[in-house]
Amino acid sequence: xxxxxxxxxxxxxxxxxxxxxxxxxxxxxxxxxxxxxxxxxxxxxxxxxxxxxxxxxxxxxxxxxxxxxxxxxxxxxxxxxxxxxxxxxxxxxxxxxxxxxxxxxxxxxxxxxxxxxxxxxxxxxxxxxxxxxxxxxxxxxxxxxxxxxxxxxxxxxxxxxxxxxxxxxxxxxxxxxxxxxxxxxxxxxxxxxxxxxxxxxxxxxxxxxxxxxxxxxxxxxxxxxxxxxxxxxxxxxxxxxxxxxxxxxxxxxxxxxxxxxxxxxxxxxxxxxxxxxxxxxxxxxxxxxxxxxxxxxxxxxxxxxxxxxxxxxxxxxxxxxxxxxxxxxxxxxxxxxxxxxxxxxxxxxxxxxxxxxxxxxxxxxxxxxxxxxxxxxxxxxxxxxxxxxxxxxxxxxxxxxxx
Amino acid sequence: xxxxxxxxxxxxxxxxxxxxxxxxxxxxxxxxxxxxxxxxxxxxxxxxxxxxxxxxxxxxxxxxxxxxxxxxxxxxxxxxxxxxxxxxx
Numbered sequence: 001x002x003x004x005x006x007x008x009x010x011x012x013x014x015x016x017x018x019x020x021x022x023x024x025x026x027x028x029x030x031x032x033x034x035x036x037x038x039x040x041x042x043x044x045x046x047x048x049x050x051x052x053x054x055x056x057x058x059x060x061x062x063x064x065x066x067x068x069x070x071x072x073x074x075x076x077x078x079x080x081x082x083x084x085x086x087x088x089x090x091x092x093x094x095x096x097x098x099x100x101x102x103x104x105x106x107x108x109x110x111x112x113x114x115x116x117x118x119x120x121x122x123x124x125x126x127x128x129x130x131x132x133x134x135x136x137x138x139x140x141x142x143x144x145x146x147x148x149x150x151x152x153x154x155x156x157x158x159x160x161x162x163x164x165x166x167x168x169x170x171x172x173x174x175x176x177x178x179x180x181x182x183x184x185x186x187x188x189x190x191x192x193x194x195x196x197x198x199x200x201x202x203x204x205x206x207x208x209x210x211x212x213x214x215x216x217x218x219x220x221x222x223x224x225x226x227x228x229x230x231x232x233x234x235x236x237x238x239x240x241x242x243x244x245x246x247x248x249x250x251x252x253x254x255x256x257x258x259x260x261x262x263x264x265x266x267x268x269x270x271x272x273x274x275x276x277x278x279x280x281x282x283x284x285x286x287x288x289x290x291x292x293x294x295x296x297x298x299x300x301x302x303x304x305x306x307x308x309x310x311x312x313x314x315x316x317x318x319x320x321x322x323x324x325x326x327x328x329x330x331x332x333x334x335x336x337x338x339x340x341x342x343x344x345x346x347x348x349x350x351x352x353x354x355x356x357x358x359x360x361x362x363x364x365x366x367x368x369x370x371x372x373x374x375x376x377x378x379x380x381x382x383x384x385x386x387x388x389x390x391x392x393x394x395x396x397x398x399x400x401x402x403x
Numbered sequence: 404x405x406x407x408x409x410x411x412x413x414x415x416x417x418x419x420x421x422x423x424x425x426x427x428x429x430x431x432x433x434x435x436x437x438x439x440x441x442x443x444x445x446x447x448x449x450x451x452x453x454x455x456x457x458x459x460x461x462x463x464x465x466x467x468x469x470x471x472x473x474x475x476x477x478x479x480x481x482x483x484x485x486x487x488x489x490x491x492x
Contacts, residue, residue: 020408020457023442025449026441030449032460
């Protein structure tokens with residue numbers, strides 16, 4: 001008989017919801033009925049399963065750090081096997097799936113993942129999501145900004161929260177600040193920063209611009225040795241504890257003099273490390289897949305997959321409750337710097353967190369536990385003229401403009 | 404599980420045919436046990452549009468499985484309209 005233990009990376013939840021009346025379903029009617037359901041959430045699989053009270057009793061009775069003989073449990077071998085295959089129990093069996101789940105359990109532990117961070121990260125990771133094909137999308141959607149859609153949304157959910165917020169309502173006096181205007185490259189770039197979702201097929205992004213973008217958005221510009229092999233890096237964006245665990249994987253489609261394909265950016269030598277050379281069409285399809293079916297990604301000249309080497313941060317902040325938030329902030333900082341450099345170069349830029357993390361990790365050969373995808377940036381020469389996918393922003397001057 | 408089942412029934416004709424042919428086995432794949440008496444001699448499934456409506460209702464649950472192919476999201480949302488449909492594919 002196999003030996004088993006409970007994984008520490010599982011949560012249990014009682015959910016009130018609605019479920020389909022199955023006998024009615026089989027008779028041609030989609031009838032919803034209230035349901036209270038006990039759920040087991042496995043971080044090892046990223047899946048949620050309905051479990052019974054008997055299952056929960058067994059799981060609670062199992063130790064997480066010591067192995068016990070499955071024969072000693074009174075729920076039967078088949079039930080233990082089901083719990084193991086659902087990633088709620090770890091088994092020492094050599095079966096391929098169970099071995100993989102055991103490896104993930106050990107990896108999560110040895111990479112010092114905080115259990116709440118792991119719950120959020122792994123239960124919200126997407127695989128094979130195609131937003132364009134979602135059946136709950138309005139089938140008449142044109143993709144254009146549509147005031148009628150806003151009207152319908154407000155009719156369903158009420159007015160949106162105010163676009164500006166004041167904490168001084170009712171207060172007698174506010175302090176008026178001087179409206180100082182600054183000029184210069186930095187301020188100009190800050191004001192030109194915008195999201196672009198339409199890219200020209202020609203001209204290609206120049207090799208120099210591409211290199212500048214990598215160097216100034218993601219490259220290394222300084223270091224500090226703290227002894228015993230610990231080196232902190234200085235980049236153009238901040239990073240928690242100066243650890244810079246973010247990695248960048250360019251997916252090149254249309255950059256002058258660079259073969260289309262998937263690369264890793266080696267910041268140490270400012271080099272592209274090829275992972276997979278592809279045709280431009282294949283890159284377009286991969287861009288679409290990586291961004292969960294966002295069509296404009298196909299026309300971007302290059303995408304940049306941002307990942308985190310989790311243990312680079314968790315090595316210091318071991319199982320820390322806030323460490324994962326810092327990793328998200330790190331890639332957010334990088335994306336803003338990316339936007340600013342793109343604005344300076346005259347390139348359009350976008351960033352998205354609506355990504356198929358699992359698909360990306362498989363393609364990059366990442367295990368998802370030691371290193372995983374968090375966001376995707378993209379850029380290219382903007383398409384000429386206004387795009388129906390981009391709102392037109394009007395100038396705003398505090399104290400003068402009325403919205 | 405229900406959400407994933409409904410999602411497939413709303414989108415996958417081959418899956419609908421398989422469920423109609425062999426309801427007990429297919430439902431068991433989704434941890435759903437149906438007493439034999441509850442299975443009619445001839446299975447008739449609701450129209451896909453009706454299931455899409457039901458999907459929107461069950462997708463309101465905040466514990467929707469992460470791997471489900473249809474993430475809960477607003478039907479109408481201008482920012483998401485930025486995910487454009489291309490003119491031709």
